[in-house]
Amino acid sequence: MTIDIAKIRAETPGVKTVNHLLASGSALMPQCVADAIIDHITLESNIGGYEAHAEMVAPLERVYDLVATLIGAKSQEIALLENATAAWCQAFYALPLRAGDRVLTCQAEYAANYLAFLQRAKRDGITIEVIPNDAYGAVDVTALEAMIDDRVALIAITWVPTNGGLVNPAAAVGRVARAHNIPYLLDACQAVGQMPVDVRELGCDFLTATGRKFLRGPRGIGFLYVRDALIETLEPAMIDLYAASWKAPDQYALRADARRFENWENAYALRAGLGAAVEYALSIGIGEIQKSACALAGDLRQKLRAFGAEVHDLGAEQCAIVSFTIAGMIPRETVAKLRVQGINIGASSPASTPLDGLARNLPDLMRAAPHYYNTTGEIDQLIAALDGLRG
Secondary structure, X not given: OOOOHHHHHHOOHHHHOOEEOEHHHHOOOOHHHXXXXXXXXXXXXXXXXXXXXXXXXXXXHHHHHHHHHHHOOOHHHEEEEOOHHHHHHHHHHHOOOOOOOEEEEEOOOOHHHHHHHHHHHHHHOOEEEEEOEOOOOOEOHHXXXXXXXXXXXXXXXXXXXXXXXXXXOHHHHHHHHHHOOOOEEEXXXXXXXXXXXOHHHHOOOXXXXXXXXXXXXXXXXXXXXEOHHHHOOOOOOOOOOOOEEEEEOOEEEEOOOHHHHOOOOOOHHHHHHHHHHHHHHHHHOHHHHHHHHHHHHHHHHHHHHHHOOEEOOOOOOEOOOEEEEOOOXXXXXXXXXXXXXXXXXXXXXXXXXXXXXXXXXXXXXXEEEOOOOOOHHHHHHHHHHHHHHHO
């Protein structure tokens, strides 16, 4: 199936007002997603929040099924949370890590995740070790295998980092984790919505993602996948009367599904939007979305290099995130000037991925992420605008 770009753009109101090339930050929502959110908020305003939830309980419950379908999971393995960071933390802080346990991560790990590693190193005495990169800048799976011993208690990597087009070999890492029965936590925040995701093929025990990036959902919603065999072995760091039931004055029982990681209060309008976003992506086809977005990113890299920009993306496999610098142009100032012209890209600081920033001595970068609703004409508009700013 080929993407009908005219139809997609007609269903994306934002393209009429802005050239939005930042799906890695917060992509443009299709109209159906905005409608789902607004409809639920309107219902709440008309009949009350509890009553709106009761009336819409069936489609809201279906969101679990949709997310599970998107990533090849079971509905009971899905928890819906307020963002990807909350989802990641729920998984990480539930793991019973102890002094001397080794956590293996990647050079391109998110700063937020690494801060959690550092906190548990300080509190619990774990050690954090970085898996070396291969010749292309991705996780070296052979080196990972050589690091395994009986003290390795977790492998936690970011599949696609925030600061460039690198795609780490997530499934190959999963094979190592499964072979040695080591828990595997995969941050898929930048992967979900722009490439096919199958948790069984990936071999991960946990996967976290957000709605607002390539999935084209709203801000303030994300999800956690927990492999069913592990759910009942894990005690969430925090629980409430949704995650557990109070059986006696000195006794409680956790839910048997992944919703033990949720709280009772939720933004149901955003859940409705997430469901609409997933359904929309599935109707188009994730394979087609990946093909289109990556082709646009490849076109952008080629045109940036011809323009004289330095492209900083690593990896033998690259995705739809493009990081670059242009001599004499300050990224954040350039981003602001482009926004005035109706062109949205972003800037990425080395602080977002400190290990990678230090290892490569990276400056602040400009970051663009075209999605399948974009066109080559919009890529050309960005290049022309950059040329105008360069003077």
